[in-house]
Amino acid sequence: MIPNTNQMEMFERGLNGTRADDLQVSGNHYKEMPIQPWAVMESVLTRDEFVGFLKGNIIKYSMRAGRKEGSDDANKARHYQLKLQEILHGTDPRSKS
DSSP states (O other), X not given: OOOOHHHHHHHXXXXXXXXXXXXXXXXXXXXXXXXXXXXXXXXXXXXXXXHHHHHHHHHHHHHHTTTSTTXXXXXXXXXXXXXXXXXXXXOSGGGOO
């Protein structure tokens, strides 16, 4: 699936200051929750485990991109990449430990 212009702009903004937690690919189901699932995972997993979770999802969505009708897996992979960058480079305030 080829990402649409709005989705590409969303990720460009994400790379320029918008946090991964402020973005949602394909709906609002996570953003409407009081706490996002990856915030729970980040709090119960070690940093290395959480990094592994993010990397695993990047691999999964990258490999699945274009294979599942109607999905936006390429942008899902980019979303996880953005979160991983925040964790690895310390730009997410919760990643400080």
